[in-house]
Amino acid sequence: MSECISIIGGGSWGTALADLIAGNGYEVTVFAKEKEVVGGINKDNENGLFLAGHKLHSSIKAEALEKIKESKVPRAVWAVPTQFSRDVAAMALHALEHSSVMIATKGIEISTGELIYDILSEELNSNLTILSGPSFAKEVAAKKPTAVSIASNDEKERSYWQEIVSNTFFRAYTSEDVIGVEVGGAIKNVIAIATGISDGLGFGLNARAGLITRGLAEITRLGLSLGAKHETFMGLSGMGDLVLTATGDLSRNRNVGLKIAEGLSLKEITENMKMVAEGVFTAKAAHFLAEKVKVEMPITNEVYKILYEDKKPYQSVMDLMSRDLKSESVK
Numbered sequence: 001m002s003e004c005i006s007i008i009g010g011g012s013w014g015t016a017l018a019d020l021i022a023g024n025g026y027e028v029t030v031f032a033k034e035k036e037v038v039g040g041i042n043k044d045n046e047n048g049l050f051l052a053g054h055k056l057h058s059s060i061k062a063e064a065l066e067k068i069k070e071s072k073v074p075r076a077v078w079a080v081p082t083q084f085s086r087d088v089a090a091m092a093l094h095a096l097e098h099s100s101v102m103i104a105t106k107g108i109e110i111s112t113g114e115l116i117y118d119i120l121s122e123e124l125n126s127n128l129t130i131l132s133g134p135s136f137a138k139e140v141a142a143k144k145p146t147a148v149s150i151a152s153n154d155e156k157e158r159s160y161w162q163e164i165v166s167n168t169f170f171r172a173y174t175s176e177d178v179i180g181v182e183v184g185g186a187i188k189n190v191i192a193i194a195t196g197i198s199d200g201l202g203f204g205l206n207a208r209a210g211l212i213t214r215g216l217a218e219i220t221r222l223g224l225s226l227g228a229k230h231e232t233f234m235g236l237s238g239m240g241d242l243v244l245t246a247t248g249d250l251s252r253n254r255n256v257g258l259k260i261a262e263g264l265s266l267k268e269i270t271e272n273m274k275m276v277a278e279g280v281f282t283a284k285a286a287h288f289l290a291e292k293v294k295v296e297m298p299i300t301n302e303v304y305k306i307l308y309e310d311k312k313p314y315q316s317v318m319d320l321m322s323r324d325l326k327s328e329s330v331k
């Protein structure tokens, strides 16, 4: 009998990873919050709510998220958005006791300023690994070539998950830098909102490249202050995911920025979204985290002010461009 891997969270990413892992020969069960997701996967092999149009592996089973309380799950992928992760982890504590858990979520919690790995370290008693990198769920579900990073402090765990997810269209590289991998994955969403706003307002390609590059500088600055390695930010979970999310029109975060540029308020945008754009929350969390750890993150701060203080994007550009002139160095 093949090994069983559970997926906690039946959104688009959890579902795409379920399909990837089932395709690699594992038995997969998805624990999903929405009844229609559970029904859709079990009856029609499709998640019509979050990944419509993709026929999933017929072997994938789905269960209601609450069922996790009565289950015992030795290996799981965590794909619950950051702001809900603490509550879902409380439900999954027993099920995931001493289990091997690969986190696929990207983000920072608003209420604590903690990265997802720290949240789950506090709430679970499991061996944690992080998967991050440039990977739109829709493209993974369509089996388009994708490369990602898998980070863990434990060599065995990162190699284990690398084997489980890799195949001819999905290639995972390992890393020891958990903090670097997750800081890149979290903050790139905020910079993607910034490039969406900039592109939507017609500020041009120079501005987009400037935002991406200086965005990477502030991602790196925050990461280094938290103990990450510089080289990680040049890799898939750093520059790779930043370029994808800031320029790819499949990005929910970039799309939030494009809609802000159209003049919609954050409330109007999020009211009509069933999916999650983590950058909306991470902008707030990172703004306060940067203040706390005394790291300069000017683009993140302007995104925070546009989203939460009604600052006009044109004023943000003026303020960013007229800051004190300085060296390009990250420090």
Ligand SMILES: NC(=O)c1ccc[n+]([C@@H]2O[C@H](COP(=O)([O-])OP(=O)(O)OC[C@H]3O[C@@H](n4cnc5c(N)ncnc54)[C@H](O)[C@@H]3O)[C@@H](O)[C@H]2O)c1
Pocket: 009, 010, 011, 012, 013, 014, 015, 032, 033, 034, 050, 079, 080, 081, 082, 084, 088, 104, 105, 106, 107, 135, 136, 137, 138, 274, 275, 276, 277, 278
């Ligand atoms: N979609 C992608 O392409 C992609 C790729 C890489 C990483 N991620 C990351 O994966 C994580 C999951 O995102 P996604 O894209 O799968 O989600 P999604 O936006 O497709 O779906 C929303 C998810 O949020 C869950 N949810 C909503 N309200 C909830 C609640 N009160 N409690 C618990 N869960 C609730 C839904 O059940 C669903 O699973 C995010 O951190 C995201 O940044 C997504």
Ligand SMILES: O=P(O)(O)OC[C@H](O)CO
Pocket: 106, 133, 134, 135, 136, 137, 189, 192, 241, 244, 245, 250, 251, 252, 253, 254, 276, 277, 278
């Ligand atoms: O659609 P987004 O903006 O949430 O981005 C999805 C992934 O994180 C891209 O790697």
